[in-house]
Amino acid sequence: MRSDKRELSIWVVATALGCLLVLLAAGREWVRVLQDGAAGVTTGPTGGDLSPALTPVALAGLAGVVAVLATRGTGRRVVGAVLALCGAGVAAATWAAIDGGNVTGWLSERNVLHGASGVPWEAAPLWPAVAAAGALLMLAGGITAIVRGGRWAGMSARYDRAKGPDGEAKAQVSDDRALWDALDRGDDPTEGR
Numbered sequence: 736m737r738s739d740k741r742e743l744s745i746w747v748v749a750t751a752l753g754c755l756l757v758l759l760a761a762g763r764e765w766v767r768v769l770q771d772g773a774a775g776v777t778t779g780p781t782g783g784d785l786s787p788a789l790t791p792v793a794l795a796g797l798a799g800v801v802a803v804l805a806t807r808g809t810g811r812r813v814v815g816a817v818l819a820l821c822g823a824g825v826a827a828a829t830w831a832a833i834d835g836g837n838v839t840g841w842l843s844e845r846n847v848l849h850g851a852s853g854v855p856w857e858a859a860p861l862w863p864a865v866a867a868a869g870a871l872l873m874l875a876g877g878i879t880a881i882v883r884g885g886r887w888a889g890m891s892a893r894y895d896r897a898k899g900p901d902g903e904a905k906a907q908v909s910d911d912r913a914l915w916d917a918l919d920r921g922d923d924p925t926e927g928r
Contacts, residue, residue, distance in 0.1 A: 739886050740887075742886075749872055749875075750818070750880075751800050752872060753871070754796040757790075757792070757796070757825050757870065758794070761782040763781055764779050764780070764859055765779070765782045765862050766780050766857070766858060780838070782862055786829065786832035789828050793825060799814055799818035805889065806889065807885075808885065811884040811887075812884060815878070816877065819878050823870075823874055826871070833863050838856060
């Protein structure tokens with residue numbers, strides 16, 4: 736039980752971190768535009784500019800993390816599958832964003848200074864790599880939720896009634912419950928202590 740709780744905590748942190756890495760990378764510059772091929776660098780497109788799907792899919796992944804915590808059984812496995820698909824979607828969007836034709840097309844559409852001529856640019860590989868790492872964490876998180884998620888407790892597990900050998904719910908009596916019952920009867924539960 737304790738190891739399952741720890742496993743769930745590690746899963747939440749790792750999967751949410753993957754989503755946050757994608758969100759961070761989507762807002763950063765993925766391409767540096769060069770002036771006449773020299774060192775004069777102007778602002779280039781962000782990951783979100785080159786692939787608008789990155790941010791929404793990462794946000795869907797964060798929603799999936801919360802949904803895994805709120806569901807159980809088959810529902811949790813379905814959410815895990817959706818989360819894995821979000822990770823695969825981010826990977827595909829990252830790959831499409833760094834495609835040379837995509838970058839050149841994006842720059843040509845926004846090139847006011849050079850008209851129809853090509854705009855010199857160079858890749859900034861850090862942020863696509865960060866997005867890819869986030870995609871990998873999301874994909875692994877989704878697969879883990881499918882395979883191991885059935886063992887994890889849900890949000891309301893502590894409030895569920897225990898089941899007896901016959902499958903019937905049985906009431907759990909604790910010291911706290913006994914104190915409240917004594918108060919309901921009008922007894923002073925502190926007498927005799």
